[in-house]
Amino acid sequence: MRFGQLDGQVYLVRDISEKRILRDSLRQSQKLEAIGILTGGIAHDFNNALSIVIGYSSMVLEELKSNESAQGKVQLILDAAEKAAELTRQLLGYSRKTLIFPTSFNVNDEIKAFEKMVRRLIVASIDIKLELGSSLPEVYADSSSFDQVMMNLCLNARDAMQDGGTLIITSRRVDDYQALARDCVCVEVSDTGSGIPQAFQGKIFDPFFTTKEPGSGTGLGLSMVMGLVKQHGGAIEFDSIEGRGSVFKIYWPVQKIPVKKGKPVTAEKQVQGSESILIVEDNHALRQMMQHALQALGYSTHLAENANEAISILKENCGIDLIVTDLIMPGKVTIQDLVDYVTKNRLSSTFLFISGYGEEAVLKDYEFIRANENFLSKPFSPINLAKHVRKVLDLRDN
Ligand SMILES: Nc1ncnc2c1ncn2[C@@H]1O[C@H](COP(=O)(O)OP(=O)(O)OP(=O)(O)O)[C@@H](O)[C@H]1O
Numbered sequence: 394m395r396f397g398q399l400d401g402q403v404y405l406v407r408d409i410s411e412k413r414i415l416r417d418s419l420r421q422s423q424k425l426e427a428i429g430i431l432t433g434g435i436a437h438d439f440n441n442a443l444s445i446v447i448g449y450s451s452m453v454l455e456e457l458k459s460n461e462s463a464q465g466k467v468q469l470i471l472d473a474a475e476k477a478a479e480l481t482r483q484l485l486g487y488s489r490k491t492l493i494f495p496t497s498f499n500v501n502d503e504i505k506a507f508e509k510m511v512r513r514l515i516v517a518s519i520d521i522k523l524e525l526g527s528s529l530p531e532v533y534a535d536s537s538s539f540d541q542v543m544m545n546l547c548l549n550a551r552d553a554m555q556d557g558g559t560l561i562i563t564s565r566r567v568d569d570y571q572a573l574a575r576d577c578v579c580v581e582v583s584d585t586g587s588g589i590p591q592a593f594q595g596k597i598f599d600p601f602f603t604t605k606e607p608g609s610g611t612g613l614g615l616s617m618v619m620g621l622v623k624q625h626g627g628a629i630e631f632d633s634i635e636g637r638g639s640v641f642k643i644y645w646p647v648q649k650i651p652v653k654k655g656k657p658v659t660a661e662k663q664v665q666g667s668e669s670i671l672i673v674e675d676n677h678a679l680r681q682m683m684q685h686a687l688q689a690l691g692y693s694t695h696l697a698e699n700a701n702e703a704i705s706i707l708k709e710n711c712g713i714d715l716i717v718t719d720l721i722m723p724g725k726v727t728i729q730d731l732v733d734y735v736t737k738n739r740l741s742s743t744f745l746f747i748s749g750y751g752e753e754a755v756l757k758d759y760e761f762i763r764a765n766e767n768f769l770s771k772p773f774s775p776i777n778l779a780k781h782v783r784k785v786l787d788l789r790d791n
């Protein structure tokens with residue numbers, strides 16, 4: 394090629410499709426992470442607000458014993474706040490800050506309730522059949538995670554049956570499931586759809602692996618399913634023949650410890666006390682709600698806005714029996730500093746930690762938190778707070 398005169402052309406061709414896929418998935422995961430952080434933050438603030446609503450409406454409910462009509466109205470506020478609390482739990486689940494709240498349940502009840510929802514999402518050309526096993530043991534799982542798993546599997550089955558077919562959900566007990574060496578309940582979702590080509594079978598659980606059109610699938614469904622099932626100590630198996638259909642089998646572990654049903658409700662009297670409690674919480678209204686609730690039960694209270702203030706109060710009052718404190722502290726002095734201060738100075742104060750992030754998430758991060766012992770999740774009701782306070786104080790005294 395000479396300057397000013399064109400003798401020929403050179404074409405440079407570079408395949409950037411892989412790069413583009415990588416870039417798109419990176420952007421997607423950054424987006425998800427940002428949504429996670431955002432929802433986590435909102436849910437946290439929400440939990441503070443809900444603690445106040447639940448707290449004061451429970452107190453008002455008590456005070457309104459003689460006024461049935463007003464009581465009914467306040468009960469409605471309380472019910473709505475509790476629904477909102479469930480919603481924030483789901484939001485936190487999405488942000489993966491708090492993940493599971495397991496309870497014992499029979500999968501058949503959950504599947505029957507879930508079926509109604511699925512029918513709305515599935516076209517009429519697809520038949521839905523339930524084949525539920527009898528006398529199943531209860532599984533120990535988080536029911537919204539269970540629904541999320543089922544929803545992803547059913548939507549995949551629907552997408553695989555564009556020309557109609559049959560979706561079958563079955564449940565059966567599997568005693569001593571070899572792969573997990575424990576008793577499980579197996580829930581199967583099978584379809585008579587397109588099946589999964591052999592070449593893709595090793596990839597379907599990879600995040601962002603999808604064969605769907607851009608915009609109609611993110612490729613995160615099965616990786617989310619895998620994450621949730623693993624977290625529950627369960628397992629997944631699948632089988633698929635191209636052109637014939639697929640079956641996904643989820644093994645949910647059965648709870649070993651029998652569930653205590655009809656636990657007696659602690660009588661008001663038993664949660665009363667006269668000990669001295671330091672409340673450390675940066676949210677003013679929540680701090681006051683806790684003070685009201687505890688004072689009404691006979692406790693004497695001190696208030697601090699942050700860990701620094703809490704240490705100053707401890708310096709002046711060596712007789713504080715319990716410190717009820719949020720885990721996240723504004724300012725430079727952290728919750729760890731507060732715990733260290735108490736340990737170093739050999740104070741007899743014990744702790745009850747509260748957080749909007751749920752036990753699962755905080756257990757990993759704070760070694761001083763002991764599950765079911767010195768931790769309370771937000772939002773909480775006054776009676777819940779009172780019960781936890783009494784439990785922690787009684788544990789210290791024994
Ligand atoms: N029941 C099924 N039948 C046929 N192929 C399936 C089935 N389930 C999953 N697949 C295949 O696995 C891929 C990954 O599934 P996954 O649920 O992770 O993502 P997706 O359904 O493509 O997108 P998303 O669930 O995020 O909307 C699908 O794109 C599809 O190719």
Ligand SMILES: [Mg+2]
Nearest residue numbers: 545549614615
């Ligand atoms: Mg999917």
